[in-house]
Each structure stands twice: as structure tokens, then as C-alpha cells.
Amino acid sequence: MKNILLALTLLTLLALPALTIQAQDLPASWEELTSADFVKAVHLSESLCILPMGVVEKHGQHLPMGTDVFIARELSLLAARDEYAVVFPFWYAGQIFEARHQPGTISYSPELLYRMLDETCREISRNGFKKILLVNGHGGNTNLIQYFCQAQLESERDYAVYFFNASLDPETNRQIRAMRKSTTGGHADEVESSEMAYTRPDLVHLDRATTESGEDLNRLPLPGAYTGIWWYAKYPNHYAGDAKDANPQMGKYVMEKRVEKLAEVIRIIKADTTTRHLQNRFYREATAH
Numbered sequence: 001m002k003n004i005l006l007a008l009t010l011l012t013l014l015a016l017p018a019l020t021i022q023a024q025d026l027p028a029s030w031e032e033l034t035s036a037d038f039v040k041a042v043h044l045s046e047s048l049c050i051l052p053m054g055v056v057e058k059h060g061q062h063l064p065m066g067t068d069v070f071i072a073r074e075l076s077l078l079a080a081r082d083e084y085a086v087v088f089p090f091w092y093a094g095q096i097f098e099a100r101h102q103p104g105t106i107s108y109s110p111e112l113l114y115r116m117l118d119e120t121c122r123e124i125s126r127n128g129f130k131k132i133l134l135v136n137g138h139g140g141n142t143n144l145i146q147y148f149c150q151a152q153l154e155s156e157r158d159y160a161v162y163f164f165n166a167s168l169d170p171e172t173n174r175q176i177r178a179m180r181k182s183t184t185g186g187h188a189d190e191v192e193s194s195e196m197a198y199t200r201p202d203l204v205h206l207d208r209a210t211t212e213s214g215e216d217l218n219r220l221p222l223p224g225a226y227t228g229i230w231w232y233a234k235y236p237n238h239y240a241g242d243a244k245d246a247n248p249q250m251g252k253y254v255m256e257k258r259v260e261k262l263a264e265v266i267r268i269i270k271a272d273t274t275t276r277h278l279q280n281r282f283y284r285e286a287t288a289h
């Protein structure tokens, strides 16, 4: 009995330093943590790492090329403040062949894109995170990310990859529609420009928003068929919508609503034990015959 008590006291004492460290004492950004604090951060995050994904591409004449990375990262960092998680550094390896005709675009090959994402997840896992949440800021990444998630079943791994794909509530969408002046959009538009006007106002040049057209040219009507040139057929300037009325108030509203959703999803994923359980069962069944 005495030995048990002694052991318990020792265990409590050993656990104390870990317990006294709170999430608010640690940065959420991976690159801002020291190597020693990183170990505590993995523990505090309940081994959940967010990988915010963007791309480097033209965003009309008025937004910086890193817009999607800035927004995805800000969203992740704000959500991690509510529900602690570690946020991976700037990620700009995205699918963006459709903007190769615009200056400054970085578009890697399909093979490299896939491998970069796969090896990054493996590295994240090797460092202790067993839940990886992809938070996407670039529409052109969506198909790649979904395919990547499906491909996780190809062979066994000791972590699960999740894709944050929650949409905003109908009431929030109604509010956003009421706040907007423009009715078209899709890229570097009024909403995205508002998010940037809130996130990085120093990089937004709204006075240039009308120097190029963001109108849908609709040059390739092909009902019932999909082809890679569809986006260029519509928006050769790589600008879809009209951003001239963008403003930080709308940006704040949209970002806060998206942050709420993301924090909610982080909580759900932290509590989730079924994904890994079913994944492991699946890997066993897939190799048993």
C-alpha cells in the first residue's frame, strides 16, 4: 500500500509540469514553437495538426498572390486559439494549372503535388500527430484533396487525414448575401477580397479591382460535360466577380463564422476514435486475403 502511495505521489509530481502548461502559453504555429515546446504542443493538441492549404496564383489585380494561403492560415490560427491545435507552416503547393498563363503562378506537376502532400502527412505523423486536418483556401485544390483522402485507404498508415468541408449555416449565407453588393463571384471576388481586407489590409488594393473584368465570358457551353479548359473559357483574367465594394466588416463577419465552424469541427475530430478504429480494421481486412 505504502509503495502504491509513493508511486502515485511520484506520478503526480512527474505529471505536474505537463499539467501546468496551458494551450494559451504556446503558439499554435508549428514554426513559432521551440523543439522542446513542440512536444508539449503535440500533447495539448490531442495530436491534431491542421494543414492549411493554399496556392500562389494571381488574384485579380487587387489581391496578393498568396491570398488563399493567408486566409486558410488565419482561419486555422484563429480556430486553434479557441480549440488548440498545431498549425502547419505556409503551404502553397496546390493544383493551379489553370493560371499558368498568369505571371507569378507556381504550379507543380501532379506527381510532385501528390507526393509533397503525402510525405508531409507522413512527417507530421512521425512527429506525433495522428489526426491531420486539411483546411483548404483554394477552390482548385478540392478535387486533389478529396482524391488524396480516398487514397489513404491504399495502404496502412498510423494516422487519419480529415478534410474540413463544412459549409456555413443557411442563416449566415443569407446575411452574407444581404451584405454583398455584387451578385457574381468565385475568385478574388467581393467576399474573398473582404476576407483579405480584414486579414491583411496592407496587401489589398481595392482601387485596382475594376482595372480588369471579372465577368463570366461563358465561351464554352458544354452541358453535361467537364473539360479542363472550362475555367479559362469563363474567366481568362483569372478573376471571377466584382470586388470593388469589398470591406473589412464583411470580411470580419465571414471569417468569424468560418472560424466558429472550424473550431466546432476540431472538437468533433478530437473526440473521434471511430475513424482510426475502422481504418485499422479496413487495412487488416484488405490484406487478409
Ligand SMILES: [Zn+2]
Pocket (backbone or CB within 6 Å): 059, 067, 068, 137, 138, 187, 188, 192
Ligand atoms: Zn483565392
